[in-house]
Amino acid sequence: MAAPLTAAAVLTALRAEGVRVVEVGNWRAHNRNQKGPWGPLNGSIVHHTVTRGTASTAAMVRDGYAALPGPLCHGMIAKDGRVHMVGWGRTNHAGGGDPKVLDQVVAESYVARPTPPTRGNSNGTDGNARFYGWECENLGDGKDPWPKAQYDAIVRVQAALCRAHKWSAKSVIGHLEWSSDKVDPRGFSMQQLRTDVSERLKHPASWNPGSAPTNPSTEEDPMAGITKRDIFDAVWKTDAIGGPADAADHRTNPTWQPQSILKDVQARIRSMDKRMAAQTAAITALAGQVGGGADTATVVAAVEAAIERAVIDINTKEG
Structure with a gap:
């Protein structure tokens, strides 16, 4: 368990890890703290947005929508690898999840993945109080590609948090590993993501490997369509x-x-x-x-x- 990083501390950690940060409005004070606690924190959850378009996605995760007010995460990781910080504090990202999974994340005791969750948003433990949340711009249909820049940023963000809290990569889970009624992130393996985060943690935060991690099976060609x-x-x-x-x-x-x-x-x-x-x-x-x-x-x-x-x-x- 750990106290949440301050907004200034998380910026320092992200930038030290080589993350390109975009600060959106008054993100440092934008939260849902009036609805419940935030902390102690036990890990970080990765999501996909089911959207297309960076500007509209950043606006959506910041402001939310009629059924779910924002912010919907702490940061949105765009296709180009930039991380748009939209909130800091309690956010509507994790919802309810399986308490057994929480126990395994706290103890970092699982092997390849946590036990499949049997509880979801309606009957689970409050995850908004216990996890950082990162939405990733993607349609979530299993076909929309995960560009190298974006996947590399996901790895760096999670490594930055783990490094700051002295967690292992087992403190990083997907929403589908937390809640029985979720499928995100879809299009890459959380096991591979944790492997790539673990590799980063073996090196200094400034480490830049020869090439970015390439786990996603469908890579977007950055020159595709350019004449x-x-x-x-x-x-x-x-x-x-x-x-x-x-x-x-x-x-x-x-x-x-x-x-x-x-x-x-x-x-x-x-x-x-x-x-x-x-x-x-x-x-x-x-x-x-x-x-x-x-x-x-x-x-x-x-x-x-x-x-x-x-x-x-x-x-x-x-x-």
Whole structure:
């Protein structure tokens, strides 16, 4: 058993573990403490949200809905691995669960998994008082993928709590292991999650393995659906590089791809170098013919300075 971490302490623990945290509104004081106790705490429960969309999911777990007021967890772990902190204190996440499971979590006495629960939300022990709760953005249909960034964040969050309280990974359970009427999280194994948390706990909080844990059977390809055009639009369609400016550019560079932009820039620089050399030679010759008032080096330096001022003036106006 342990006293709950303070909001400041949990932020320190999460960030030390490499978790990217998003603080949502007044999350530090947003809770259901008026409805019952929070603590002593015995572990952490992982859930899935049955939702899609990070912004709407974060709003839902913070505010709740008609049948269940928020906050519905302490933090929501999004697809991109960011953890949105929405409440701190008692939250509506665990509901009722099996007291035998609670005993096994307290003692960390089970082997692979706790005894299957025989009590649920309506007739179980109050889990909201005894567990941290983490909702994870996922449809929960067994098909919606768990991206590596998200799964890695789940592991890091649970390891941060275990490290702070000196718990083992057996203090981390899924909602389906707590309550007989729940199925979440669906799509990855809680046994594997505990294995991955245990591995993190063997290392310092700053540990970054060569690759993130990859337990989920269906991994989301972060480049899926991204086309060559998408990359071009993101990289090259800026105020500084706007594409061809006239009809001649369209004729010589019809597709206007990144590689052709670079070739075009190189060609223009070479052309400018040649023109500059020719102009310098012409100025030198002219100065020699005129003679008298200024020597050749002075004339060339004056012209180059004028060109530099013009370039600076153009850049200033465009910036």
